[in-house]
Amino acid sequence: MADHVDRRQALIRAAFSAIAERGFEGFRLRPIAASAGIDHSTLHHYFATKEDLIAAVLEHVTSQLEGTMRTDMEPAARLRHHLDAIAAAIVERPELFVVLDELDLRARRDPTMAVDVRRDEQGWRAALSALFEEGNEQRAWSVDVDASVELVIATLKGIRLHPDTAAAVVRQLCDLFSSGDAS
Amino acid sequence: MADHVDRRQALIRAAFSAIAERGFEGFRLRPIAASAGIDHSTLHHYFATKEDLIAAVLEHVTSQLEGTMRTDMEPAARLRHHLDAIAAAIVERPELFVVLDELDLRARRDPTMAVDVRRDEQGWRAALSALFEEGNEQRAWSVDVDASVELVIATLKGIRLHPDTAAAVVRQLCDLFSSGDAS
DNA sequence: TACTGTCCACCAAACAGTTGGTTGAACGGT
């Protein structure tokens, strides 16, 4: 039983790495199975179809990205903390965001993937909304909540593929929010 | 001769559409050739290899995106004009940006594609740098030039796949730049 | 006018390799 779970995890991690390195364009089952030390037919014992394996990879990526938002700080500090955390993750584990981009692109075509990706983003979006609303109430700034949320998400999705600029970009974004206000 | 060029263009357009709709994951030569009304083997008369066709698509996309930056306006107005133009393009021709993202992702693995993509971005980056520097000199704002350039690029790359939020995001970004300053 | 050679666009067929997925038989533990 533990073996089963372990091997499943090994397959998911192998699939994740393969997508990070070659994208879905070159994503094949046989090499995945081989790097887990089993035949490709045995892989179907753990994941009935290729799509099932990909869905598991999506879940794996999502689980790695939860919990960078805190609730025990002032809005401005919380924003900076959150952005710093993601920027650090982009630098330290860029593959995570490459795969995420690949999944985002795929969600445009596969409705099943679309709902999963959308669901994950929903939580993030809600946390950011709460953050900006709290900042408005405390007069820390005065901004359009929805537009600000989208701006932050757009920025983070944009730097996803460029780890080297991540730190500078999030600092610039934080400075803009803390130095001015925009309705 | 004109026939040759026409058919070449038809193939490039067909390839572009295919990538926009299915991504590189499902990008196959036979359907491309079929939608241009020729046999897949004849396609190799126009493009020796699959990679050659993809390179032509990259060039096609790039040529569509040049010239949204003007030089006859004040920095703040120029920034807003440029961002509005790109936001409008994202809404009107989202496929252009989907393919661009696909190419960006591909550039991470294919060095040949990487240099082409990098070269295109270079021009854009230079224009933005000039814009922010001019704004600093004229005291329109006081910002870190490099970080601001990266922020704009990151934002635009981030909204690339989400046409519905494009307008709100660029407005928010412009407002932040015009209401405050950040070093 | 008729014949010749050259060039180009084109296709049918085949190439050799790969794809995701299935089957049946074997193995080890309970």
Added chain:
DNA sequence: ACCGTTCAACCAACTGTTTGGTGGACAGTA
């Protein structure tokens, strides 16, 4: 005897690319 796990062998479909050959347009030559 049973159950979960494993694999070799296999399948049909498909991959990018190559080959051999057809037919038409054009220019030069007799």
